[in-house]
Structure formats: structure tokens, C-alpha cells
Amino acid sequence: MRGAGRYGMGALAVLALTLAVGGCGGDECVDAFDCRDKGAPPEGQAYICNADNACELRTLTPVPEEDAGTGTDAGTTTDAGTTTDAGTTTDAGTPTDAGTETDAGTPTDGGTQVCGGAVACRDQSIDELSLRTNIATGTIVEEGTTSGQFFTYMDGRAGGLSATQSYTYARFTPTGLVKVEIDDQSALASTAWDIAVRRSVIRVNSGVSGPSCVTVAQTAAGTTFDAVTTVEPTATFLAEAYFTANTCELILDGSGINSPATALATFWSYNNCLVMTDKVFLLQLADGRHVKLQVVSYYEPAAQAQCNSSGTLPAVTGSAQYRIKWAYLP
Numbered sequence: 613m614r615g616a617g618r619y620g621m622g623a624l625a626v627l628a629l630t631l632a633v634g635g636c637g638g639d640e641c642v643d644a645f646d647c648r649d650k651g652a653p654p655e656g657q658a659y660i661c662n663a664d665n666a667c668e669l670r671t672l673t674p675v676p677e678e679d680a681g682t683g684t685d686a687g688t689t690t691d692a693g694t695t696t697d698a699g700t701t702t703d704a705g706t707p708t709d710a711g712t713e714t715d716a717g718t719p720t721d722g723g724t725q726v727c728g729g730a731v732a733c734r735d736q737s738i739d740e741l742s743l744r745t746n747i748a749t750g751t752i753v754e755e756g757t758t759s760g761q762f763f764t765y766m767d768g769r770a771g772g773l774s775a776t777q778s779y780t781y782a783r784f785t786p787t788g789l790v791k792v793e794i795d796d797q798s799a800l801a802s803t804a805w806d807i808a809v810r811r812s813v814i815r816v817n818s819g820v821s822g823p824s825c826v827t828v829a830q831t832a833a834g835t836t837f838d839a840v841t842t843v844e845p846t847a848t849f850l851a852e853a854y855f856t857a858n859t860c861e862l863i864l865d866g867s868g869i870n871s872p873a874t875a876l877a878t879f880w881s882y883n884n885c886l887v888m889t890d891k892v893f894l895l896q897l898a899d900g901r902h903v904k905l906q907v908v909s910y911y912e913p914a915a916q917a918q919c920n921s922s923g924t925l926p927a928v929t930g931s932a933q934y935r936i937k938w939a940y941l942p
Contacts, residue, residue: 727818727825727851731800733860737820740862741813741872742775743796748810750780754788755935763908764789766934768809779808779815784895784903784938806897811932812886812910814876816895819851821874827851828875829894837892840904843941849896850875879907883923886910886931894941902941909935 737743750767757763771777778796782789783806792805799805803824808815817824827849831840854863854872863873876893880886888907895903909916912930919925
């Protein structure tokens with residue numbers, strides 16, 4: 613699990629620059645995301661991609677609590693080496709009514725945008741999330757539908773570990789998830805998509821992630837997919853808020869590798885590989901309909917089963933090839 617300390621983008625600006633371990637050698641990285649295979653950094657340290665395009669492990673100087681921004685520890689993670697907290701998310705305002713459509717004029721969390729309006733922190737999103745201008749080649753395939761439940765394959769490989777392509781974008785429809793052919797930077801101004809995957813990051817279209825109104829609520833730990841038959845009135849739906857309001861500092865997941873703290877971050881935990889938590893999420897779509905969603909696997913099914921049971925992986929894992937179970941709720 614993540615360390616107790618919190619390190620924001622401000623912390624990276626005051627790196628102690630005390631080199632703990634030499635670079636990995638060679639032209640092995642473009643940004644910190646490419647260093648995810650180095651494993652979990654020690655507490656208080658982070659992998660960065662230096663000017664020689666090599667991964668380095670550096671010591672971080674913690675930001676004092678009052679300067680640490682408004683982030684939470686409930687973020688997403690990279691492909692390997694770090695863990696997420698099954699924990700909390702940012703307070704994105706009041707819960708929506710489980711049976712009513714979202715108000716198109718209601719501000720999202722932290723005042724980052726008005727739903728349907730311009731997305732805040734656009735330039736920071738492009739830089740910090742390495743948003744691309746080429747459309748992902750990954751496919752989306754419905755692999756099985758039973759009694760209104762969908763089992764969808766989403767290819768989030770994005771050209772490889774360095775993510776040379778955009779996220780794979782999709783929208784929910786009565787016949788399954790449908791791919792939306794759009795690039796990352798165009799997606800920041802588009803309401804055509806609902807959900808997007810790339811490597812180990814899943815985003816929804818709201819808040820700082822996009823101009824739509826797709827919000828997320830988490831069910832209680834241990835809740836099974838079949839047990840969710842309706843939306844509880846107490847469900848709290850949150851917009852994406854992985855940048856601080858006004859200052860646009862990236863809110864991290866606490867792993868030290870600069871991953872954004874997205875609303876669906878807790879779909880996995882770490883045990884030498886990405887173990888699925890089987891957490892059931894509730895999504896409120898822009899039209900007011902609700903979806904229950906569970907990430908079944910991140911690796912190919914056989915590799916995921918091995919990871920879940922033993923914390924080990926075979927030589928070929930098929931990472932970033934999602935299987936997602938979901939269904940509309942009444």
C-alpha cells in the first residue's frame with residue numbers, strides 16, 4: 613500500500629535531488645509513466661525520467677500539510693510497482709438524486725467547471741497526463757451479454773508501456789460499450805464519450821477530465837455485482853477532480869509516480885501485480901441513467917487469475933486489456 617506521506621506536484625518542484633540509485637541506462641523513458649516497471653519506490657522517494665531519458669530514483673521533500681493542496685489518496689496507479697488505497701475521494705459536492713438527471717448547470721467539484729462548459733486545467737492535463745493527438749487503435753468488443761449484463765473487452769494498451777497513443781474512449785449504449793474515435797486533446801472538449809482507458813488509468817467524462825456529467829459513486833467494500841439492483845439514496849456521485857481548483861496542481865494517488873487520482877482508481881490493489889479488488893462502482897451518466905460497473909481483469913484472464921491467487925504473473929501477461937462487467941440500473 614502507499615506510504616503515509618503525501619507528495620504533490622509542489623513536492624516535485626522541491627526535489628531534494630539526492631540521487632539514491634543510478635539511472636536505468638539507455639533511452640528507456642519519455643516521462644515518469646515509463647518508469648512504472650521499476651517497482652514500488654521506497655517511502656519518500658519517486659522515480660523520474662531524467663534529461664538523459666533514463667529512470668532515476670530520487671528523494672522527495674514532503675510538502676507541509678497546509679501547502680499540500682486539496683487532493684485525496686484515492687487515486688489511480690501505474691502498471692506496476694505501486695498500490696492504491698481503497699480509500700477516499702475528493703468531496704465533489706452534494707449527492708445527486710438517485711432517480712433524477714444531473715443538472716446541466718451544476719458546478720462540479722472544486723469549482724473546476726460548469727457541467728457542459730470548458731474544462732479547467734486543460735494545458736496541465738495535456739502536460740501531466742501526456743495526452744496525445746493520435747487516436748488509439750485499441751478495439752472494444754462485447755464478449756458476452758447475459759440478462760442485460762454486458763461483458764466488454766477494452767484495449768487500453770495505447771501502443772505499449774510508454775503510451776504513444778491516446779486513451780481508448782467509449783460510451784455506454786443499450787447494445788454495449790461503443791468506441792468513440794477521438795484523440796485525447798479533442799476529448800477534453802467532447803461530450804460524446806463516457807469512459808476511457810489507457811494502461812492502468814481509467815477516466816470518466818466530467819470535472820477536469822471532460823465537459824460531460826459522468827460521475828462515480830463507490831459501493832461498500834464486499835458488495836457483489838449481483839447484489840446491486842438499484843441506486844441507494846445515500847450514494848454520493850463525484851466528478852473527476854484530480855487537479856486542485858484554481859491552482860491546477862495534479863492530485864496524486866500517493867504512489868510517487870505522478871498518477872492522477874481518478875474516480876475509478878480503486879479497481880485494483882498491489883501484490884507484486886495488479887490484483888483486482890472486485891469493487892463495484894456506480895456511474896451516473898449525463899442523461900441521468902445509472903450503470904453499475906466492475907473491472908474483472910486488467911491482464912489476460914489466465915494471467916489475472918494467477919495474479920489474484922498468488923501475486924505472480926506468467927511471462928506473457930497481456931496487460932492493459934480490460935474485461936469490464938456492467939449493466940444499466942433501473
